Amino acid sequence: MTRADKILLAGLLLISLLSVAVLYGRFSIFPAKAEPVQAVITAQGKLVRKIYLTEGVNSSLVIQGRVGPATVEVDGTRIRMMGAPCTGQVCVKEGWIGRPGQTIVCMPGEILIRIEGAAPVDAVTR
Amino acid sequence: MNRKTGLLFVAILLIGGLATLQYFRRSYEYSSDQFLMDTLVSIKAYGKDPSTVKRAVAAAYAEMHRIAELADGFPQPGTATYRSSDVCRINEQAGKKPVRVDADIMAMLLLAKKYNQMSDGAFDVTIGPVMDLWGFGDKNPHVPSQEQIRSALTLVNSNDLMIDEQQHTVFLRRAGMKLDLGALAKGYATEKAIQALKKNGIRKALLDAGGSIRVLGVNLRNAPWRIGIKDPRKADAIVAVLPLQDASAVTSGDYYRYFEAGGKRYHHILDPRTGYPATSNMSVTVVTQDAGLADILSTVFFILSPDKALEMARKMAGVELFMITADGHIRHTPPLLSGIEVKAGESYLYDQGR
DSSP states (O other), X not given: OOHHHHHXXXXXXXXXXXXXXXXXXXXXSSOOOOOOOEEEEEETTEEEEEEEOOTTOEEEEEEEETTEEEEEEEETTEEEEEEOSSSSOXXXXXXXXXXXXXXXXXXXTTEEEEEESOOSSSEEEO | OOHXXXXXXXXXXXXXXXXXXXXXXXXXXXXXXXXXXXXXXXXXXXXXXXXXXXXXXXXXXXXXXXXXXXXXXXXXXXXXXXXXXXXXXXXXXXXXXXXXOOHHHHHHHHHHHHHHHHTXXXXXXXXXXXXXXXXXXXXXXXXXXXXXXXXXXXXXXXXXXXXXXXXXXXXXXXXXXXXXXXXXXXXXXXXXXXXXXXXXXXXEEEEEETTEEEEESOOTTSSOEEEEEEOSSOTTOEEEEEEESSOEEEEEETTSSEEEETTEEEESOBOTTTSSBOOSEEEEEEEESOHHHHHHHHHHHHHSOHHHHHHHHHHSTTOEEEEEETTSEEEEOGGGGGXXXXXXXXXXXXXXXX
16 A cells, blocks of 8 residues: 555545534534425314415415314415304414414314424424 | 555445435434324424334324323213223212222322422312312303302312322312312323333434423434423513423413403412412423423422422422513523523513522
8 A cells, every 4th residue: 555545545534434424413514495484274184285375475265174164364474263163262362373383273173274384493382 | 556455445435325325314204283182282203214103103192192081080971081081080989989090190190299298289189179160171261259269279188189009099088079180191191102202213203282392302403402482471472492302391371271351361270279370470481301290390380489489490300490470580490591592582581690
């Protein structure tokens, strides 16, 4: 083995070790991709709709829940439960949501609206 | 280059290539939601093999359903859920005879008794009769009369909750007494679910039971999970972010289940010593490994005065406490300082020294 070979080997070894460290380490060289924000609506465990929350795009839709139909309103980048057939109206009182990680839950109707996208936190304790 | 060097060269390339491949063979994520224990339970679990991860999550939900059935205090009498609830059977036999119970109900009640004593009665699972008076789970919750509360309070006393570990029986000594495991069943079930995930080979997971959080390992960025603490007064905001690894964070707040009457807010965390909603704090978050313990302690510390709660938390190993007191002060145990980001802003007062 010549001196140049040894240097080449040492260099390769260093590079492969470094790349392993980078790939597995606490720091990542790949920046997180910006995910589009979308509202995911499920009723009784089944996916009903996925809606991209885009400025200027408004709509409303009716979801069949366990205790009857509920009305969901989309206003650009935010979404809310406009009307629900339950007595508590907890989901309606929740108001508008639009940030990743936020949820509106209708317990009696088993309807769930969840905002998906890159969130600043993994979960919120409340 | 000779033959030997060539071989070494190939070996190094091979190792590097394999390591890279292994990294890009992304771990499989499986997330699932279920309506359970009067709340939404979300489990996110990670692993290499999809069928293993799915099986683990199913086992976790099965554990939670089992505990939920045993601890459910409100099914209709005569139904199957009523018969399968140990708590209902204990309540039914109050003042009559001891009831044989499941090992998990036994474990929960032993914990409940322990923290009843440690908190000088600020935590009491025999609160049932007073809870029923307020009717937080009903359509029309209302403020009971002082006389009603006084007479219901005479039935609240954990010293009359008799636990026989040899016979596996539980007995409420006086007729009319009633257990309510609302302050600990969810946390206990969460911990059971996490243990089921672990047993099935999961090393990375997040379980969110209506805002009670338990995590396994670290998040996908290989850093501690970032858990926000909800602002007790602003619907859309968080007051702090906690780093969490192999631990749980459970919050008790005055904003979760409440009604208003005569311009006053009445929430569902009752002080067993007065029969009225506890007034010391707006929100209390406990961080400790076991979700069952975190659930109990969040209620205990919520009911105690801030000074007493901090003193008790400091004495317990591995227990950290973050609280927003009724007068708007943010206070927490010292170890939390190392990782916490407080975003109090102008809403709350934050003195780091305390």
